[in-house]
Amino acid sequence: MSEQKVSRSLVVTDPSGVHVRTATAIQAVARRSRSEIQVISACHKAKGTDIWDLLALAAPCGSTITLEAAGPDAGEVLDALAPIFTGDETVLLAALRKK
Amino acid sequence: MQKLQGIAVSPGVAIGEALVMDNEGFRIPRRFVARDAVVDELERLDKAVEAAAWEIARNRDAVARELGAQYGAIFEAHLQMLQDSRLHDELEEMIRQRHYSPEYAVSRTLRRYAQVFQRIESSYLAERANDIFDIEKRLLRHLLGHRREGIAHLTSPVLILAHNLTPSETANLDPKFARGFVTEVGGPGSHTAIVAEALGIPAVVGTGSFLSEVSGGDLVIIDGDKGLVILQPDEETLALYRHEAEENRTLAARLEPLRDLPAETLDGVHVDILGNIEFPYEVDHCVDRGADGVGLYRTEFLYLGSDTEPTEEIHFDAYSRVLNTMNGKPVTIRTFDMGADKMPNMPAMEDERNPCLGLRSIRLALRNLPLFRTQLRAALRASALGNLQIMFPLITTLLELRQAKMVLADVMEDLDEHGIAFNRDLPIGMMVEVPAAVMMLDRFVKEVDFLSIGTNDLVQYTLAVDRSNKDVVQLYNPADPAVLRLIKTSLDVALGANVPINMCGQMSGAPIYTMLLLGLGLRRFSATPAAIPEIKNLVRKVSIDQSKVVAAHAMNMENAREIKSYLTEEMNKALGKTRT
Numbered sequence: 001m002s003e004q005k006v007s008r009s010l011v012v013t014d015p016s017g018v019h020v021r022t023a024t025a026i027q028a029v030a031r032r033s034r035s036e037i038q039v040i041s042a043c044h045k046a047k048g049t050d051i052w053d054l055l056a057l058a059a060p061c062g063s064t065i066t067l068e069a070a071g072p073d074a075g076e077v078l079d080a081l082a083p084i085f086t087g088d089e090t091v092l093l094a095a096l097r098k099k
Numbered sequence: 100m101q102k103l104q105g106i107a108v109s110p111g112v113a114i115g116e117a118l119v120m121d122n123e124g125f126r127i128p129r130r131f132v133a134r135d136a137v138v139d140e141l142e143r144l145d146k147a148v149e150a151a152a153w154e155i156a157r158n159r160d161a162v163a164r165e166l167g168a169q170y171g172a173i174f175e176a177h178l179q180m181l182q183d184s185r186l187h188d189e190l191e192e193m194i195r196q197r198h199y200s201p202e203y204a205v206s207r208t209l210r211r212y213a214q215v216f217q218r219i220e221s222s223y224l225a226e227r228a229n230d231i232f233d234i235e236k237r238l239l240r241h242l243l244g245h246r247r248e249g250i251a252h253l254t255s256p257v258l259i260l261a262h263n264l265t266p267s268e269t270a271n272l273d274p275k276f277a278r279g280f281v282t283e284v285g286g287p288g289s290h291t292a293i294v295a296e297a298l299g300i301p302a303v304v305g306t307g308s309f310l311s312e313v314s315g316g317d318l319v320i321i322d323g324d325k326g327l328v329i330l331q332p333d334e335e336t337l338a339l340y341r342h343e344a345e346e347n348r349t350l351a352a353r354l355e356p357l358r359d360l361p362a363e364t365l366d367g368v369h370v371d372i373l374g375n376i377e378f379p380y381e382v383d384h385c386v387d388r389g390a391d392g393v394g395l396y397r398t399e400f401l402y403l404g405s406d407t408e409p410t411e412e413i414h415f416d417a418y419s420r421v422l423n424t425m426n427g428k429p430v431t432i433r434t435f436d437m438g439a440d441k442m443p444n445m446p447a448m449e450d451e452r453n454p455c456l457g458l459r460s461i462r463l464a465l466r467n468l469p470l471f472r473t474q475l476r477a478a479l480r481a482s483a484l485g486n487l488q489i490m491f492p493l494i495t496t497l498l499e500l501r502q503a504k505m506v507l508a509d510v511m512e513d514l515d516e517h518g519i520a521f522n523r524d525l526p527i528g529m530m531v532e533v534p535a536a537v538m539m540l541d542r543f544v545k546e547v548d549f550l551s552i553g554t555n556d557l558v559q560y561t562l563a564v565d566r567s568n569k570d571v572v573q574l575y576n577p578a579d580p581a582v583l584r585l586i587k588t589s590l591d592v593a594l595g596a597n598v599p600i601n602m603c604g605q606m607s608g609a610p611i612y613t614m615l616l617l618g619l620g621l622r623r624f625s626a627t628p629a630a631i632p633e634i635k636n637l638v639r640k641v642s643i644d645q646s647k648v649v650a651a652h653a654m655n656m657e658n659a660r661e662i663k664s665y666l667t668e669e670m671n672k673a674l675g676k677t678r679t
Contacts, residue, residue: 020230024176027179050183050185051180052185052186052212053185055180055212056215056216096175
């Protein structure tokens with residue numbers, strides 16, 4: 001099993017910033033993946049599977065966040081996470097629906 | 100430790116456990132559970148989480164079906180937050196290790212989470228706190244179930260912290276267990292303030308929003324002298340206040356023997372000290388402190404406690420109890436003194452932008468004669484049982500006074516026709532609390548048997564300050580020279596005409612004004628029963644001559660702050676205190 005460690009920075013374009021539903025979507029993706037995920041904002045570093053932690057990110061629209069993943073599916077997971085920060089409803093709902 | 104500044108409405112210091120009531124009157128209960136109950140309590144928590152989760156899932160599905168999946172997603176988020184393992188572990192640890200009650204653990208933990216969001220300077224995050232409060236409420240509702248009670252059934256001493264208390268909540272309180280009040284809103288005239296004063300417990304109102312930062316069971320200090328509320332005080336602060344509370348108790352114990360001694364100045368002038376009451380049971384507090392009568396019996400409570408207008412019998416029962424207990428000493432009943440907004444079954448005024456200047460008090464009575472007559476009938480019937488006097492509030496013009504007296508005469512006639520006994524010669528008086536009445540007092544004295552200065556409203560109307568507005572309340576100052584001149588005029592006119600005059604506002608229960616008022620000629624003080632011993636103590640330590648000098652000096656000063664500090668200094672001198 002190949003261990004990968006990848007990171008990516010991106011700008012939050014969701015007009016509402018990282019909100020409750022974003023956090024839930026991130027959590028849903030993180031739970032499905034086999035990698036360790038960290039989401040880092042200017043003020044906080046959150047575990048991808050911890051909803052309360054994610055809620056504390058305080059990342060408004062226009063701020064930069066960094067995603068880190070370590071594990072066998074690290075690259076795929078980042079690809080799945082990145083669109084969540086655009087606030088696209090279909091992406092959010094898709095992330096939530098896949099159980 | 101956190102300090103909040105509010106408006107001091109009832110003096111004293113209280114230290115104790117908080118009972119927190121949120122905006123919806125939701126009570127958050129005590130902090131600790133018994134050691135052997137931990138397993139049961141954990142099970143109770145799990146059941147509540149399960150029930151709340153089921154409810155949220157059902158909401159999610161219903162909302163998703165009706166409004167679309169994106170709206171259901173918010174409940175999905177709540178569900179995740181609720182079922183989060185970290186939250187669960189944290190709650191379990193609190194219950195297992197610290198023996199917190201599940202309710203306390205839930206409220207404490209979620210409020211702490213919410214605070215994190217509230218502190219972050221971003222409105223979108225601050226709103227997130229509401230999501231958390233929503234989860235908290237849901238969990239508490241399931242935890243408390245049928246035990247979700249108001250404050251009517253207290254079982255241990257608590258300090259009540261609430262957004263606001265409704266009149267019926269305050270009226271139904273058990274005074275044995277309520278040791279202090281704090282409300283986020285309200286002012287000195289609020290019902291909470293009056294009830295707290297009546298109960299003789301410290302109270303602070305108008306602190307602004309803070310309830311999200313306390314949990315039931317937290318240690319709180321209420322400083323009703325300075326208007327301070329201290330949440331989770333540190334050791335040093337606690338020690339300081341414990342000392343002060345102890346000193347107050349010693350002072351009260353020291354003043355107790357005064358009860359049976361006359362209120363007489365050093366030069367032998369007798370002063371009457373009467374009690375102000377709102378509830379019939381307070382008449383016992385008056386007797387306990389050796390009051391010379393009831394100088395002000397506020398009757399608003401009779402209207403506030405229920406959803407229907409009080410019947411004549413309800414009035415009569417309350418009045419009789421007070422008269423019987425006072426056993427021949429004078430009892431002054433003031434007819435209802437409040438706005439239509441507080442009356443049961445009365446439509447809200449359409450254009451009441453300025454309630455203090457609106458349709459209230461005697462104005463409301465004269466427009467609602469059946470209501471007014473019911474009260475007057477009961478009072479007249481009670482006058483056969485003892486020394487009862489009737490007083491009309493907020494009299495502004497001579498016409499108003501004459502109208503009120505006419506209604507009274509009419510009710511008397513009615514009683515006569517039915518052969519019902521009453522005291523035909525009962526004294527009829529009025530409150531002096533509107534500057535217009537002071538200006539016209541030389542006419543009023545010809546038409547009343549007695550007067551009573553109501554300083555609370557007199558200050559408010561003279562200085563144009565709404566004392567329930569925390570932004571201007573600092574301008575509300577009884578020591579203002581304009582107020583003092585109006586008081587002096589009232590006393591001069593009344594004494595000159597030989598009409599007995601009393602003072603029943605908060606000023607007459609504040610010892611710093613005692614010498615000034617004695618010096619201006621006041622010989623009848625009416626104060627909240629708790630203040631009687633202190634006023635009597637001071638009266639017995641000063642002479643009229645000395646008080647006249649103090650009054651003359653104060654009347655020459657130009658600003659309220661200087662007057663207040665001068666009066667404080669003179670009071671301390673008289674009491675033999677060195678503190679300045």
